[in-house]
Amino acid sequence: MRKLQTKLLAIRLGSGALVLPKDIKRIHMRFAPRIEGGHMGPRKFWHHELIRLKYHNPAVFMTIDRNARAEDPAVMSVHFTLPNPTPSSDSAASNPASLDSTTATDASLTERVSTIDMKHRTSSEILDELVRMTKAQAVEATAAEREELRLLEEQRVRSVRDSAKSAEVKARVKREKQLLEQARGDMAAQAA
Incomplete structure (x- = not known):
């Protein structure tokens, strides 16, 4: 039981135990399955810090793509939602052509993507960059x-x-x- 309690506390507390701001919609990581070529930091981040991030931010989608080659870049993409004034229903109903054009570019108008280059960086450096970028609050x-x-x-x-x-x-x-x-x-x- 003591081992289980220790593991549960390790998930709730420690590095990566952060509460992300509400405007973060998704976090996507892409790195190689092996550690050669500078992909060890992203792998350690995935194994240790991402668990705590997901525990404290269950509404944020976190996806991993481990199909990159060793020479490819290791990248973390953080998707932020932008405040988007919703068009009034009268203007959309009166002009159906404008409705089609807004749905095509809706994703680009409603989110901003920031990236972190994780290649040849330690997991703590990646975490520091994520905190700096998102202004996440540490869990005490x-x-x-x-x-x-x-x-x-x-x-x-x-x-x-x-x-x-x-x-x-x-x-x-x-x-x-x-x-x-x-x-x-x-x-x-x-x-x-």
Whole structure:
């Protein structure tokens, strides 16, 4: 149970535990499946920080494309929604041609895309750039979470101490068993 609690706290807290602004619509990452060619930072970001980002921002779509080649760039695209004044229903109904033209370019008018070059960068550098770009707020640990972390750390220290004591006892029992076997061997040699 302690391992599960530790993993859950690691997801809720730590680097990448950020609350993104409401205008972020989607985050897309594209990098190579292997770490050669500077793709290790994006891979580590995906494994560690993106989990916490998704936990704290469930409404933000986060997609990964790992089909890039090692020589391709590793890119993170952050899609922001732009404030878009909605056209009145009277003007759209009176001019159907304008309705067709606005739907074709609707996506380009309603979102802005910013990119981060992740190639040859560490996961912490990528995270810092994302925070700078989005002005995300870090999640602070509550008093209950800090207390839980303290208790888990105490249990971990106690467990390490108990493991060391157990190893000493096992070593002593093994040594006594070896001495007893040696004594039995010596007794058998003297009797013969």
